[in-house]
Amino acid sequence: MLFRQLIDAQTSTYTYLLADLSTRDAVLIDPVKGQVSLYLKLLEELELRLSHALDTHVHADHVTALGMLRDLTHCRTYIGHEGSVSCSDESLEEGMLIPFGSYGLRVRYTPGHTDDSHCFVLEGAPSKTVFTGDTLLIRGSGRTDFQNGSSSDLYNSLHNILLELDGDTQVYPGHDYQGMTVSSISEERHHNPRLQWSKEEFIRQMDSLELPNPKFIDIAVPANLQCGKS
Ligand code: FE2
Numbered sequence: 001m002l003f004r005q006l007i008d009a010q011t012s013t014y015t016y017l018l019a020d021l022s023t024r025d026a027v028l029i030d031p032v033k034g035q036v037s038l039y040l041k042l043l044e045e046l047e048l049r050l051s052h053a054l055d056t057h058v059h060a061d062h063v064t065a066l067g068m069l070r071d072l073t074h075c076r077t078y079i080g081h082e083g084s085v086s087c088s089d090e091s092l093e094e095g096m097l098i099p100f101g102s103y104g105l106r107v108r109y110t111p112g113h114t115d116d117s118h119c120f121v122l123e124g125a126p127s128k129t130v131f132t133g134d135t136l137l138i139r140g141s142g143r144t145d146f147q148n149g150s151s152s153d154l155y156n157s158l159h160n161i162l163l164e165l166d167g168d169t170q171v172y173p174g175h176d177y178q179g180m181t182v183s184s185i186s187e188e189r190h191h192n193p194r195l196q197w198s199k200e201e202f203i204r205q206m207d208s209l210e211l212p213n214p215k216f217i218d219i220a221v222p223a224n225l226q227c228g229k230s
Contacts, residue, residue, distance in 0.1 A: 001103060001125050002046065005172065005181060006039075008032040011062040011216070012175050016131055017042065018122070020101020025051045027100045028075075029120060029131050030174055031065035033228045039065070040072065050075040051100050054092065056133025056174055057117040058083035058147060058224045061214040067227030077227065080109070080116035083147070087227035092118045108161055110135045112154025113142030119162065121169075128169040130185075136162050137173045138180040141194050144206050146213075147221070151206035155199045163189055 002019040015035065019026035026048040031039060043050055050073040053066050057080065066077040067087060078098065081091035094109035103124040110119045113134045122129040134142030135157055144151045167186030189195060197205060214220070223230050 002026075002048070004042070006035065008035055008062060010034070012177050013059075013062050014172065014174060014176070014181075015039075016172060017048075018100065018103065018105075019046070019048045020103055023101035024048050025100040027051060027098065027105065028053045028065075028069065029105075030054075030056055030059070030133065031069060033063040033065045033068060036065050036068050036072070039069070043073070049073075052076050052078065052098050054078040054098065054105075054120070055224075056119065056131070056135075057114045058085060058221060060147060060217045060221050061175075062216065063220050063223045064228040067229035070227070079227075080118055082111070083114065083116035083225070085116075085225055085227065087225075087229065092116075097123070105131075110157035110161055112144060112150055112152075112157045114146075115148035115150070115153075117142070117157070121165070128166055129172065130162065130165060130169050131172050131174075132162065133174040136171060136188060136192075138171070138176055138178070138183045138188070139192050141192075141206075142174075143209060143211055145209065145211065146217075151203040152199070154206065155202045158195060159199075163195070 004017040006015040016029040053069045077088040079085045079088045096107045098105045105120040108119045120131040169185045171183040
């Protein structure tokens with residue numbers, strides 16, 4: 001299997017390219033509109049066919065490439081329907097499998113950061129891997145103060161879904177601002193400060209963060225409701 005972790009340096013967003021090298025089918029997770037030419041060049045050089053492009057949630061900090069990639073490559077696009085996005089081909093649903101060659105991504109519904117947040121568990125590969133979007137970040141988590149976020153839902157998603165995965169599952173987040181690229185479920189269970197709190201403490205801490213809004217929120221959210229095409 002081919003695996004590439006790509007970064008949009010302006011927003012510290014990670015995009016993941018996965019492909020089955022025998023069938024040449026590829027998937028992009030959380031592609032960024034400003035990086036489309038990079039993705040197309042990579043797909044061409046590696047002789048891959050983009051089958052699917054998916055967003056973990058409606059992003060507030062960058063514009064998605066889903067709409068552009070669908071126009072340019074005819075891939076299928078996916079995003080959760082809770083975000084009221086009507087421009088993708090299909091809505092992400094708990095338990096659905098998005099196949100690429102002999103591999104697949106199993107969709108888990110993990111609301112909390114936003115009400116349309118999903119994580120993707122890789123299936124068919126020898127190593128265990130989960131793509132966590134902004135639900136679980138390395139030593140942190142996504143915020144819960146806009147886009148129908150809920151600290152209580154995020155606690156449940158973290159503890160009842162992600163921490164239920166095997167400890168040696170590799171964790172690939174949607175962002176990192178400290179230079180980290182990958183972690184594991186057991187590493188986060190032991191060292192992520194937000195995973196040490198009781199539910200009451202988690203809700204209290206998350207609801208008192210008072211973070212500034214992301215720089216591009218006024219551009220990104222309306223654009224992303226149109227799959228990045230407006
Ligand atoms: Fe986010």
